[in-house]
Amino acid sequence: MAKAAFLGLGVMGYPMAGYLAKAGHEVTVYNRTFSKAEAWVAEHGGAAARTPREAAAGAEFVMACVGNDDDLRSVCLGEDGAFAGMGQGSVFVDHTTVSAAVTRELYAAADGVGADFVDAPVSGGQAGAENGQLVVMCGGNEGPYARAEPVIDCYAKLCKRLGESGAGQLTKMVNQICIAGLVQGLSEGLHFAEKAGLDGKAVVEVIAGGAAGSWQMANRYETMVEDQFEFGFAVDWMRKDLGICLATANENGASLPMTAIVDQFYKDVQKLGGGRWDTSSLIKRLRALDG
Template sequence: MTTTATFIGLGVMGYPMAGHLARAGLNVRVWNRTAAKAEQWASEYQGTACKTIAEAVEGADFVMTCVGADKDLVEVFEGEGGIIANAPVGAILIDHTTASAGVAERLAAAASKRNQAFIDAPVSGGQQGAENGKLTVMCGGPEEAFARAKPVMDHYGRAVNLMGPAGSGQKTKMVNQIAIAGLVQGLSEALHFAEQANLDVAKVVDVISKGAAQSWQMENRSGTMIEGEFNHGFAVDWMRKDLGICLEEANKINATLPVTALVDQFYADVQAMGGSRWDTSSLIQRLRKFR
């Protein structure tokens, strides 16, 4: 029988992720807070736009979510009209939102009471990765449920890994965002220094990208950073949300994150400059402004 997968949340990530499931031949249902977005998706892909969450998840084998933050997850998962109350026994609930480990643990416990499995599965790779089906997916949840869910997530993920029990996926995503924050700030300072030194910045990048300084950020963002183009990619607002989650978790587990806390404040400066929706690589604009 054809696998039924429901996708809740059709933003810049969820929209193409659900599309990959439809292209793979799954029976896909979608729901979005803005109904027009779900109808638009259904006009582009083979699938069904549903009017309510209850309708969307009825009889589903898998339910994927990709929404905004903890409060949005609670809203779509809990309550009489939510996912947990209306998805069938045995369903596997997979959340791709970047959220707190605490809410993942809370939803996993609630799903377990209904004999459903919950997997927190935040992703990395941005909009481009979602559109190309090459996301990195970091999962937390039961091994048996993950084994069943992995072939489905493989339709939009190039690396889908189980990191441990519920909450482990979110904690791994925090590690990812902490690393990125430091890398982008370092790259911004390097390019800014090259500019101030009157070097050919593109030529400098070409040279140093062949050595130990190479990174994904350098390969994929240095060109637009040099040109001052930031109307693409992962927004500063989203990064600040993620770094807030990281810093809150760090306080809980007694981890010290001085660079992360500093870069978070640098992103606040970018927001104050009007760059809330700029790509995270826009940190360099702060240096250009305050030089």
Template sequence: MAEKVAFLGLGVMGYPMAGHLAKAGHDVTVYNRTAEKAAKWTAEHGGRAAPTPGEAAKGARFVFACVGNDDDVRQVTTGAGGAFDAMDRGAIFVDHTTASAELARELDAAARERGLGFVDAPVSGGQAGAQNGALTVMAGGELASYAAVEPIIAAYARAVRRLGPAGAGQLTKMVNQICIAGLVEALSEGIQFAMKAGLDPEAVIDVISKGAAQSWQMENRYKTMIAGEFNHGFAVDWMRKDLAICLEEARANGAHLPVTALVDQFYGEVQTMDGGRWDTSSLIARLLK
């Protein structure tokens, strides 16, 4: 069933995600901090562009956001001209931003005060997943709000699951980033080892990817890692933002993340190599310099 929806934030993820909502037949109004991007989106997909988050959210049953960080989310929700004050009672806000679990709980409480639903729903799958409508979505929030929005999210997701109350989606995304950090560092070290040992690294990866060492990172990044090509994918700057959230949460809940902390430092080295916008697979660059 077609719904009236809004999408706030048209970056490398939000732009195609909003596009899939339009292709699914929903009535989409978009907002982006840079108005030119919103105009480009409407020229491509139809719908409308609004000058503020609140204007975009007015009358929408579902409001989605995918912006940069906690402060950006606050700006489009509870800030001046934000969505929360413009949304009708019973409407549901879905935050796809990778942000803190603390923020998710804060916004859930603010939404309840206004009679709104709230779902924190960070995504995994990168730009390619967003473009192909094949994202994995990790959600937290009240069951009723999640159940209402799940069929809408399906427009750009291959998997979506509720993990618990508000904040559970963000906590699950932290687990995702913790695992990726360790995997990419191990893959970088393995490829470097193969090179130093005089092996053909592509042949090595082709063999071991058929066994227990297989991972998404191995299958999708080994060729560009060997070639030293990193101008694609999820940026190091954003990964460091995410790992900072993970490490802060670990300090609060008592989890021990020694490997994650070390890999975060390694990403810092990549930034000093002017690699802040490189893909996260650029960890190998610091080993081969």
């Protein structure tokens, strides 16, 4: 069993850290709001730290799941950052969805203190975290990844290294690009069914077994038909992720016309007050257009 730290106890990090504790690892947690860390310790045991540096001290593995590039820098760098507390050969595993650029920046910074850095964004949402069924896509050196993989497996159903530093984040971008198009297509299909006077649920029960089937269809069609969106992966988070995808596409020359359009559709959903709605709320936009 390893000595581990987990930085960031949001809707993803809280249960992920819990799976580390359940597996028998010695876990110290850090959260910007300390009371959240205290609540986690009351539920799972382990210890709560006041700073990322304190949490990382003596840890073999330091996991993080925070908000964005700047949040990740704040828990890694500086006098109170995790890198200041990490020892030679320890591994920092970043589960945040961030840019490949900040990943490579922090990979170099970790190397400067003798630590290793693995970018390891996840897919599966809050439900995947709570059920220990996340898909984890990784980038970084082979040796550190191999050491970290058994620990990551505590909350993953699939964990794979895709290449050198940044490859995990680039793969997560592919994931989000694909999801954006799928959800828009599903929204338009269900909206068309409504306008045609069809029973949307009955339609999906038929077409889900064919070529149109997808995870989004299987897991979201009922709530979309029922106009329920107060759950799941928030539109605000998706726009953050799609912004990273579009910025990276500008750098590498990839053409992402559908992604750019769907990003603007999500902006419309935000204007409807749906920033915290699930990403399947794209159908809400279509219904609003009809008045």
